[in-house]
Amino acid sequence: MSSDSGSLDALLSEERRFPPPAAFRAHAVLHDPEVYERAAADREAYWADWASQLHWFEPWREVLRWNPPQAQWFLEGKLNVSYNCLDRHVLDGHGSRVALLWEGEPGDTRSYTYRQLLDEVCRFANALKGLGVAKGDRVTIYLPMIPEVAVAMLACTRIGAIHSVVFGGFSPESLSDRNNDAAAKVLIAADGGWRRGTVVPLKAHADDALAKSPTIEHVVVVARGGDLSKQVGASLKPGRDLWYHDLVAAASPDCPAEPMDAEDTLFVLYTSGTTGKPKGVVHTTGGYLTQVYATTRAVFDIHDDDVYWCTADVGWITGHSYVVYGPLSNRAHVLMYEGGPDWPDRGRLWQMCERYGVTIFYTAPTAIRSFMRWGEEWPGKADLSRLRLLGSVGEPINPEAWIWYHEVIGGTRCPIVDTWWQTETGAIMITPLPGITVTKPGTATLPFPGIDAAIKNEAGEETSAGYLAITSPWPSMLRGIWGDDARYRQTYWSKWKDTYFPGDGAKRDEDGYYWILGRVDDVLNVAGHRIGTMEVESALVDHPAVAEAAVVGKKHDIKGEVLAAFVTLKEKHPASDALLKELREHVGKKIGAIAKPDMIVFTADLPKTRSGKIMRRLLRDIAEGRAVGDTTTLADPAVVRRLQALYAEEE
Ligand code: WTA
Numbered sequence: 296m297s298s299d300s301g302s303l304d305a306l307l308s309e310e311r312r313f314p315p316p317a318a319f320r321a322h323a324v325l326h327d328p329e330v331y332e333r334a335a336a337d338r339e340a341y342w343a344d345w346a347s348q349l350h351w352f353e354p355w356r357e358v359l360r361w362n363p364p365q366a367q368w369f370l371e372g373k374l375n376v377s378y379n380c381l382d383r384h385v386l387d388g389h390g391s392r393v394a395l396l397w398e399g400e401p402g403d404t405r406s407y408t409y410r411q412l413l414d415e416v417c418r419f420a421n422a423l424k425g426l427g428v429a430k431g432d433r434v435t436i437y438l439p440m441i442p443e444v445a446v447a448m449l450a451c452t453r454i455g456a457i458h459s460v461v462f463g464g465f466s467p468e469s470l471s472d473r474n475n476d477a478a479a480k481v482l483i484a485a486d487g488g489w490r491r492g493t494v495v496p497l498k499a500h501a502d503d504a505l506a507k508s509p510t511i512e513h514v515v516v517v518a519r520g521g522d523l524s525k526q527v528g529a530s531l532k533p534g535r536d537l538w539y540h541d542l543v544a545a546a547s548p549d550c551p552a553e554p555m556d557a558e559d560t561l562f563v564l565y566t567s568g569t570t571g572k573p574k575g576v577v578h579t580t581g582g583y584l585t586q587v588y589a590t591t592r593a594v595f596d597i598h599d600d601d602v603y604w605c606t607a608d609v610g611w612i613t614g615h616s617y618v619v620y621g622p623l624s625n626r627a628h629v630l631m632y633e634g635g636p637d638w639p640d641r642g643r644l645w646q647m648c649e650r651y652g653v654t655i656f657y658t659a660p661t662a663i664r665s666f667m668r669w670g671e672e673w674p675g676k677a678d679l680s681r682l683r684l685l686g687s688v689g690e691p692i693n694p695e696a697w698i699w700y701h702e703v704i705g706g707t708r709c710p711i712v713d714t715w716w717q718t719e720t721g722a723i724m725i726t727p728l729p730g731i732t733v734t735k736p737g738t739a740t741l742p743f744p745g746i747d748a749a750i751k752n753e754a755g756e757e758t759s760a761g762y763l764a765i766t767s768p769w770p771s772m773l774r775g776i777w778g779d780d781a782r783y784r785q786t787y788w789s790k791w792k793d794t795y796f797p798g799d800g801a802k803r804d805e806d807g808y809y810w811i812l813g814r815v816d817d818v819l820n821v822a823g824h825r826i827g828t829m830e831v832e833s834a835l836v837d838h839p840a841v842a843e844a845a846v847v848g849k850k851h852d853i854k855g856e857v858l859a860a861f862v863t864l865k866e867k868h869p870a871s872d873a874l875l876k877e878l879r880e881h882v883g884k885k886i887g888a889i890a891k892p893d894m895i896v897f898t899a900d901l902p903k904t905r906s907g908k909i910m911r912r913l914l915r916d917i918a919e920g921r922a923v924g925d926t927t928t929l930a931d932p933a934v935v936r937r938l939q940a941l942y943a944e945e946e
Contacts, residue, residue: 296739300665312735323730343744345589364788366768368582380623381413391626397442400489400634410623417550420450422542422852423433426513430455437461439488440633443517444609445619447483453646454718456555459563462610465887467503472566475925481513486527487520489557491635494520498527514674527562556824557581567827569817575777576604576718582770586722591621594726604630612718641669645677655688659823663696664853686712690855697736715739715811721771722864738808755791763801764794822854831885845909849918857893859918902934
């Protein structure tokens with residue numbers, strides 16, 4: 296990280312301070328800093344207090360049992376997630392309140408009250424039962440951002456089925472890998488989905504995946520493709536494929552929620568790691584819901600008159616926790632949008648903020664940097680005066696983007712919550728509390744009350760700059776990796792004793808604030824999406840022309856990071872522009888468009904240590920045009936010079 300130290304110093308010398316505006320603080324859910332002490336004095340009582348705000352069919356008998364690295368929270372408690380997100384609010388007299396307001400890319404809209412959403416979820420839950428889905432079975436959800444994605448997730452939770460949502464941008468091969476790893480029984484897909492004015496043929500992708508997904512018995516298809524629906528309808532496989540609307544219309548709206556054990560698995564979500572194979576992160580019921588409920592309430596300061604919009608796709612953890620479960624368990628009024636942010640023009644999101652009176656807006660730094668590039672005139676055309684709180688997630692936010700967000704979108708009056716967390720943590724871990732914390736641009740500030748973090752060196756000693764560590768179990772922590780306990784232990788718990796290793800570098804300043812510096816492992820963060828370098832390398836090596844490949848991250852103004860691939864071809868395969876294009880497409884086909892390298896360099900050799908390890912640090916230096924650091928361990932230093940020359944040509 297040596298070459299980054301200049302920019303790091305600049306970050307840490309950030310002098311600007313933003314205390315919570317008095318008007319905000321006066322009405323904030325949390326406004327008294329004593330919450331930090333109260334939580335620290337008795338963490339279990341503190342979390343139990345949040346949990347008791349949910350509905351439990353049966354109370355827990357023990358808050359936490361910790362046999363590292365296995366945590367159990369709220370032992371023997373029984374609850375149901377869909378009951379907490381829906382029935383509870385209807386029974387409390389809020390059935391006519393809007394739960395979900397949705398806008399499709401072409402401009403069509405749909406709205407569901409809590410009662411309507413409950414009705415639809417119950418019908419679909421019954422339909423799933425009718426297809427033979429039982430408690431503990433896995434259901435893959437491969438849908439665009441349409442209301443049915445939330446309905447499908449909630450319907451699974453209602454009957455105790457485990458959902459695995461696969462982002463619609465993943466390729467058929469990624470989809471079948473996930474179907475197979477989880478041995479999913481049912482796939483819920485759409486015929487199509489809108490993206491920048493055209494319909495993406497999602498059912499066709501699903502069909503390609505299904506050819507290699509032997510465990511899938513039924514496919515439920517949501518009609519969203521307009522004209523495509525007829526064509527897809529004609530191609531449905533009798534006995535296997537069914538229309539969602541037919542199933543829901545025929546099903547009973549009466550479906551009691553299954554009392555689930557607090558530690559029953561709620562969902563699996565696949566994410567990239569340091570090997571070629573994505574891992575199925577396992578989350579359970581009671582602890583997960585408690586922490587997403589608590590953080591949504593306290594970090595987003597949810598009040599009854601708020602209109603809440605998190606722009607994440609439900610295919611990622613942010614969509615799970617902060618589009619669906621957190622807001623709905625808080626009885627929030629949630630806005631959801633199907634399409635691209637620049638369709639039909641770059642003012643789309645701001646027009647929607649105005650149209651629906653959005654008060655809380657949560658997005659990613661990569662999006663903010665795009666908005667900056669598009670210019671102030673787009674938000675300038677919309678009335679954003681109802682906004683009162685802004686959030687950021689997914690990667691470090693650079694101070695310029697923070698300030699722009701604060702001034703141009705937030706009109707200098709909205710606190711910004713820069714929230715650090717991961718698929719594995721399930722919920723927000725390090726974040727400002729908007730009515731309490733004095734923020735500084737670029738830092739996620741302090742651990743949420745009840746979360747214990749530290750910065751450690753390799754040996755496990757506390758330092759002010761090193762690796763981020765989570766030192767006590769937390770309610771929404773992952774409980775494992777689907778079918779791979781060894782990998783769970785190895786990835787997260789082998790660096791230090793009984794301490795979780797998130798894979799991020801961090802630094803602490805004089806106020807104790809955490810500055811997250813990015814991944815320290817072979818996971819890249821491209822436009823806020825996690826991509827494993829090994830996954831992309833395996834996809835490249837899978838191509839018949841490729842002998843060897845190394846992929847590294849290269850800094851990018853908008854996306855934060857993009858992929859640079861160094862590829863050695865097999866003899867007989869000459870380098871060409873056509874092959875370069877073909878390799879990018881090949882990666883797109885194997886993983887998905889988000890994993891296509893921004894740049895591919897053909898090279899006769901890769902820089903390796905004497906023991907044969909590819910020196911990724913060197914490749915990163917080359918990719919970013921930096922002077923190359925220490926190469927004394929390199930087997931053949933000339934390789935680096937050749938690569939540098941090649942790379943310069945490419946650019
Ligand atoms: C990064 C997304 C800095 C980090 C919720 C983490 C962040 C990875 C922040 C997890 C933030 C997320 N500041 N870095 N506020 N939020 N990250 O699993 O590197 O898709 O390890 O979860 O994103 O990505 P994931």
